[in-house]
Amino acid sequence: MLGExxxxxxxxxxxxxxxxxxxxxxQEIEDTTKRRCSTGSLYTALDRLESKGLIKTWMGGxxxxxxxxxxxxxxxxxxxxxxxxxxxxxxIHVSRGVVxxxxxxxVRS
Amino acid sequence: xxxxxxxxxxxxxxxxxxxxRDAVRGDFAELRLTGGQALREMLxxxxxxxxxxxxxxxxxxxxxGAVIPLAMLLGVVSNRIADTGAVYGWLYVNNWxxxxxxxxxxRRDFFQFVQKFALQCAALIGASWIxxxxxxxxxxxxxxxxxxxxxxxxxxxxxxxxxxxARRRASSPALSLKAACRLNEAGLPRRCGT
Numbered sequence: 001m002l003g004e005x006x007x008x009x010x011x012x013x014x015x016x017x018x019x020x021x022x023x024x025x026x027q028e029i030e031d032t033t034k035r036r037c038s039t040g041s042l043y044t045a046l047d048r049l050e051s052k053g054l055i056k057t058w059m060g061g062x063x064x065x066x067x068x069x070x071x072x073x074x075x076x077x078x079x080x081x082x083x084x085x086x087x088x089x090x091x092i093h094v095s096r097g098v099v100x101x102x103x104x105x106x107v108r109s
Numbered sequence: 110x111x112x113x114x115x116x117x118x119x120x121x122x123x124x125x126x127x128x129x130r131d132a133v134r135g136d137f138a139e140l141r142l143t144g145g146q147a148l149r150e151m152l153x154x155x156x157x158x159x160x161x162x163x164x165x166x167x168x169x170x171x172x173x174g175a176v177i178p179l180a181m182l183l184g185v186v187s188n189r190i191a192d193t194g195a196v197y198g199w200l201y202v203n204n205w206x207x208x209x210x211x212x213x214x215x216r217r218d219f220f221q222f223v224q225k226f227a228l229q230c231a232a233l234i235g236a237s238w239i240x241x242x243x244x245x246x247x248x249x250x251x252x253x254x255x256x257x258x259x260x261x262x263x264x265x266x267x268x269x270x271x272x273x274x275a276r277r278r279a280s281s282p283a284l285s286l287k288a289a290c291r292l293n294e295a296g297l298p299r300r301c302g303t
């Protein structure tokens with residue numbers, strides 16, 4: 001099963017489609033989660049996902065914006081899609097009927 | 110300060126594989142990070158990579174079985190050479206007299222000391238150099254292992270580079286028919302202006 005951050009990376013890569021690469025995924029994660037995403041954690045997660053066969057990466061083209069350096073392009077494999085869907089289902093199922101309470105608020109899911 | 114940070118980033122990035130170095134430094138450029146931010150990010154990545162390498166048993170076996178014993182041996186030998194060299198060196202420097210070279214026995218002792226000391230120093234330099242070569246080979250092997258651990262990457266790279274070349278040719282004003290055909294065969298969209 002995927003970890004939380006791995007799921008976030010896979011979801012961002014799927015949203016970006018053919019434009020998924022390191023910097024774009026990082027930007028997408030930061031924009032959507034409003035949390036800081038470090039290059040170290042992102043690239044470590046990408047390696048882990050690739051070794052599990054959940055994503056496929058290859059070196060793409062270079063652009064002037066990147067100082068002529070290549071991008072690490074990312075594509076989610078069908079196995080990755082299934083794993084992410086399973087994670088999402090698990091979160092939805094496990095959250096059903098849970099009442100999130102704090103001393104001041106009471107939120108029902 | 111910024112330049113020093115970028116210089117450090119370049120130095121630290123040598124710990125990454127060439128492809129990853131390219132991708133990460135390209136990301137930094139695209140995200141317009143400052144030198145300090147890039148340095149912090151690079152430190153984090155390199156630290157994670159190093160920690161990853163120490164998760165396996167092999168690194169610890171090499172450390173305990175080869176690196177520590179050899180380092181200790183090298184340390185002991187250098188210490189002994191330094192001690193001997195310092196004693197005789199001090200004796201010759203403080204008691205130097207042209208008579209040392211004029212007397213056949215003293216001259217022979219002096220040249221024997223110089224020869225022995227020079228050979229020991231050369232042996233130490235050689236041992237350190239071999240240690241450096243072994244470390245470099247170990248790093249190359251680790252990078253190769255990292256590339257192997259990523260399924261499909263080495264095989265895909267030449268094809269992708271060839272397709273990128275085709276893309277560039279296809280997006281140029283003088284459209285190459287052959288390049289366009291290659292893109293169509295690969296089912297990839299034509300990219301313009303990159």
